[in-house]
Amino acid sequence: MTQQITHEAVIDEHQIGMRFDQVLAELFPDYSRSRLKEWILAGQVSIDGAVVTKPREKVLPGMHIKLDATVEAEERFEAQHIELDIVYEDDDIMVINKPAGLVVHPGAGKPDGTLLNALLHHHPQAAGLARAGIVHRLDKETTGLMVVAKSITAQTHLVSALQARNITREYEAIVNGVMTAGGLVDEKIGRHPTKRTHMAVVHSGKPAVTHYRVAERFRLHSRLRLRLESGRTHQIRVHMAHIRHPLVGDLQYGGRPRPPQGASDELLSALRDFKRQALHAVKLELHHPITGELMSWQAPVPSDMVNIAELLRKDAQEVKHDFNPKA
Structure with missing residues (x-):
């Protein structure tokens, strides 16, 4: 499956002396600079009828540019019928409530059965988009809202x-330890120096900022609302572990069960059997990439996290009720 894209434009006076690839980025802002450069190198752009394959070619006012590109379908991945919880969909975007256990993109050890495979089945035209329209990811065991593009323009x-931090992503989490107040973590994140499947706070990493506030305190845990400024791999998990409040269930980053003293068997069992990080993308807000309309969605916290919170709440209330201060 291929998609044909054709656009024409005329060089303006203010673009005199600019490089060819710079002019294209200005004339056709619906496409990324890297994609436009690919089209130039592939001989799919012409000036005054002559194909130009040099991105640094200089241009002059009045020159006629024609973009006549073919987007090849990405056939490396198989379309698979996997049920999706679609919160919203139109011609340009989809908002999905991702369940725990669903990998977003095929990779080593997981060649199929992913969100990408599901998107190719639900929307076959996604084969013409990079990563089938996926623009950001959630970890396999993280639940919640993701936006997916359905066109090149929307994806760009x-x-x-x-990148401009104009999309709001809020999360709910349950962490180990009682946090006294909200705040932010502003620490660079990069690959762990010795554990290659882990990320870590490292000086050579990329900037990452996580805002958090305390929504509820329990005896030995806290329920948080968090907001990302950046979107690094495992960002919330790494930042919370860095400040010594790892997510409940996140064994990779130190979130082993830490029940409060005297906890009920029910709570002990629930904490022991919680096998994923207690993290849910609860809110997504953005301006529609085509219409500009401000749109917002919320996804209910999944039942496993609700259950843990209820048990921790019950535990805290029972201890408070049993405590009788001396007269």
């Missing part, structure tokens, strides 16, 4: 909005 604008 969504990626730009993410």
